[in-house]
Amino acid sequence: MNTLATIEARRSIKHYDPEHEMPEEDLARLIELTKLAPSSFNMQNYRMVVVRDPELRKQIRAAAWDQAHVTDASVLFIMCADLKAHEADPAKYWSHAPQEVQDILGPMILPFYQDKPQLIRDEGIRSTAFAGMTLMLAAKEMGYGSCPMIGFDGEVVSKLINVPEDHVLSFIIAVGKEAKPAWPRGERLSDSEVVIQDRFA
Template sequence: MKTIENIDTRRSIKHYDAEHVMPEADLAELIRLTKLAPSSFNMQNYRLLVVRDKDLRQQIRAAAWDQAQVTDASVLFIMCADLNAHNEDPAKYWGHAPQEVQDILGPMIQPFYDGNEQLIRDEAIRSSALAGMTLMLAARDLGYDSCPMIGFDGEAVAKLVNLPAEYIISFMIPVGKKSQEAWDRGARLADDEVVSYDTF
């Protein structure tokens, strides 16, 4: 396993080989691994939009401050989430579990989220973020680079991709073969600025 190496070496790459085409087998494996990301109640409320159409990506690039990685990476993933996932039949998420587990967890899901719009949105962002990090580390293991992006007009991109009303866009991740190295990594903040123990 190369998890530590992938964490150590993953960088946000801005420049990609625009001629590289990701093989279908690599794309399928990347999606398979991304779907192993954890999610609350196993709702899997992340949604992956895989954008390969060149014309569409050019339009998305225009809505993303003309950032070249949107069009030049092999694949553009738009990380989304379904705000209504908690309303689905719990068997969709827990049908594999022993009946006693289904009987406990299934009835808990909808009441836990109902009426709490902030929690629903927070959960959507959490799930898509966990899936996104899983995607980036998996991409690294498959020999690809990536770059999480929030620098785009979300409303414009939502219109371009015909985003369903119950979905939100979390961020985008171009994935491909880098054509330039990243800048030197910025210094990490000191532990005493980001780490506390037991209480703040």
Template sequence: MSIKILLEQRFSCNYFAPGQDLSLAQINELIRLATLAPSAYNGQNWRFIAVHSPKAKQQLQALAYGQEKIGAAAVTIVICGRLDLHTQLADTLASSVSAGILSQELLSTMVHHATEGYHNQPQRQRDEAIRSASLAAMSLMLAAQEFGLASCPMIGFDAEGVSEYLALSNNEIPVMLVTIGQAASNNWPQKPRKPVHEVLSFA
């Protein structure tokens, strides 16, 4: 499907057909596609936890104020943002050096700039974690749509409770949940948007 059609057809799914599943290979492929999203310095400051087992879905649903779609969907991906992009960057970019895209010297310069930008800057670290995870979330939803699956992004959850349940480190925050599965037939379609002239200006 073209990206235009994917964007025009995607909707936030509230009702999933019950009793469905996705294979680990399908989940893997969805996450592979999600990680093609861009991130600052290609820092890839994200992590994905696929909540897939009935027991884990039940726990997550309780932590998401009982949102039933978590129990009904095939999987909910907890997209976590990492706050330590700069301390991980040399390792993260090693494959770009091996691929001949970055020189070791350029890598060192990038690590230097990233460290200047994020070291002891909790607000910037958090902003970057949320930006990266949000771009990955959109890529994930479009990938799901391409495979004929519906999705819903969610921030209605107890962040502290989710962090504790999934044993996130102090360097991670749960940014968004994305439920994925086959849609039931009683969903709203994509909702109307403000007209472009209301949201677009030129400078």
């Protein structure tokens, strides 16, 4: 399947085979592909909590309106962001680049984000979104269904997975073998509603 076909075929799947176990090599490949997602300054400030523990999944399901795919999917990915990634040694992100590039970008990171909590949080959410979409498209290409979720109590789930104070929970992605196809795709809004040329009126 090519990229365009994968985009067209990907749907939010609600029903999964609860008996299916994702092979370790598939999980490793899925994570490897997800890590190719872009991020500002190459900070890779997304964090993926891979939840397979059945008891923990039951607790998360209880905090997610009892949605069955929380426990029935093969793997639950909880996408979080590290809010202090900009404070790391820039060499962690740019050691691969030519020295002149390191000399320009490295010193820019900390002052760009320092004392800007809203920007830091926004950046974290953007990065998890890029990573999450990459994960879902990779999953589709690998023969898995997926479903992004925001229907859960964020405070409860954060406590269940011990999200550190300097991290933020963004959203959840269920991944597994489809048991039922997705509902018919909803109509897309018209271009006149979603496309703005040059500037808003």
